[in-house]
Amino acid sequence: MNIVPNTLQTVVIAGASGFIGTHLVRRFTEAGVEVRTIGRSGPAVWGDTAAIASVLDGADALVNLAGRSVDCRYGKRNADAIFSSRVDTTEELGRALALCRESGGTPPPVWMNSSTGTIYRHAMDRPQTEDDGDLGTGFSVSVARAWEQALADAATPGVRKVALRIAIVLGPGSVMAPLSTLARTGLGGRMGPGTQKFSWIHLDDLYRAVVLIAATPTLEGPVNLAAPGVVTNAELMAAVRERLHVPAGLPTPAWLLELGGMIIRTEAELVLKSRWVSPRKLLDAGFTFDYPTLGPALRQILTPDRVEAPAPVRAH
Template identity: 40%
Template sequence: MTKLIIAAGTGFLGQVLVNHFKNKFDQIVILTRGKSQTIDEIKYVNWNAKNFSGWENELENATVLINLAGKSVDCRYTKENKKEILWSRIKSTKVLNEAVLKCKNPPKHWLNSSTSTIYRFSLDKQMDEVNGEIGNDFSINVALSWEKAFFKIETPNTLKTALRTSIVLGKDGGAFIPLKTLAKIGFGGKQGKGNQFISWIHEDDFVNAIDFIIQKEITGIINIVSPEPIRNADFMQKLRKAVGFPFGIPMNTLLLEIGSFFIRTETELVLKSRNVIPKKLLENGFEFKFGDIDNAFRDLLN
């Protein structure tokens, strides 16, 4: 019997994974802060992502474990939030490591979230898994600590893969919804200088890539991004065209600072140049359905 466990699987990406994998596994278990219950043959089991309370037994005989746990970075970087962003990632990864080691028959493959934000701000160089340069700031140090917590404990019977994921563009959640709204009301101009790169991936390619990694048993660090990073100004121009709005007011850095204060987020999410490419996926023969942003937008708006 095949069994998939998704830790923190009730959000946008968790739902994308569930929809993709629901007919491919005999059983799906979601570890959630909500109550334990079964809905549509999917078993939800309560956990607090910090210590054992019975949920760890679910890992026995699991085929695949995917961990998505971590406080959203879409918030103000207050001292309190920064602490929560870091520790929600470290603690959940740590307790899962303990749970995996406790199992008689541990999960065969564990895929843990990470982020393409781990690479430095780059306008010049494309970052892949081999030659990518790691930067040094709050978000990057969180990513480094997260991957360290994941890899430093050896799990001899469980393969490990860290998913350095970029912005996932989806119909029902994530960054695409606010961006689409901005473009529709005339604020779809470039953000900041507009020359910063956006690394993105369509939700279908995101789940297909994860499926591919599981099938091929690819381990280590993998960039989950589309092959073509795109400059912010071009991204917004193509989005305006896709939603059919003729112009877009550009948002300079000051406007972004004011706006992000009001919507309780940080400008880093749009101003950092993430110039990341999926070298490992391509080398292993993965084929992207939406490598082109115009096709991706067309599909998402359809």
């Protein structure tokens, strides 16, 4: 059942054309919530701060998902685009929220800005919570830090700000498309050592978490959006093979992943980094996951005789 609080009547979604944004727009619309969007087209486009401020006026929540896909090589051009598409849009939303108030409007009381669970270090020893997680190093972490700093620096008094540290999002398409292809072609074994942790969240639980955060005034700052049932990469690939009725899969060593990443223009870090993200704030707030473990999630997402359509990989 698609239920949202009565207080959530209008939601503004920036970056609504992506994998997550499309799903949120559909779910909110089905629940009878008015959805306004900010993007590269429509009444409120990036660069038109006044139009964005007008769209924000009177809304109950702002969700910013804008950001270029990270499914690429991190050369200078791509790295600059990844960085600016996150930081610049966040900074503009801060200016638009301030303008909305200065113009006599009513900005939304809560601003949820996308971030990423990749902000934490390569963790093999313990889960990373919002309170005791260790931030990592490297390009992806630098982007995430700047992304969250832009949110923190925005002068928006009266607006509760939440950084959504999102794990890998699972749904039809998404990362399931290449993993399914690998499994079906016999290459669905462990990747690299296979012991690296894989934190994830089902697309439907992400939507429900956004609804909960909007309705919970005590939730602010970083909030981890990840299912409690973290698995290793080897366990992930075994679960995919089991769901697709593929008996075995050849493993892929790390050096071959690095080489393959160069060939298909992506980064091996996307599968080799150990992401162990714990949703402590959500659980403490009483959130109940519909998909806390991987098996039921894959049963909902994957049909053995269906080929999943690909979707862009997001920075989560």
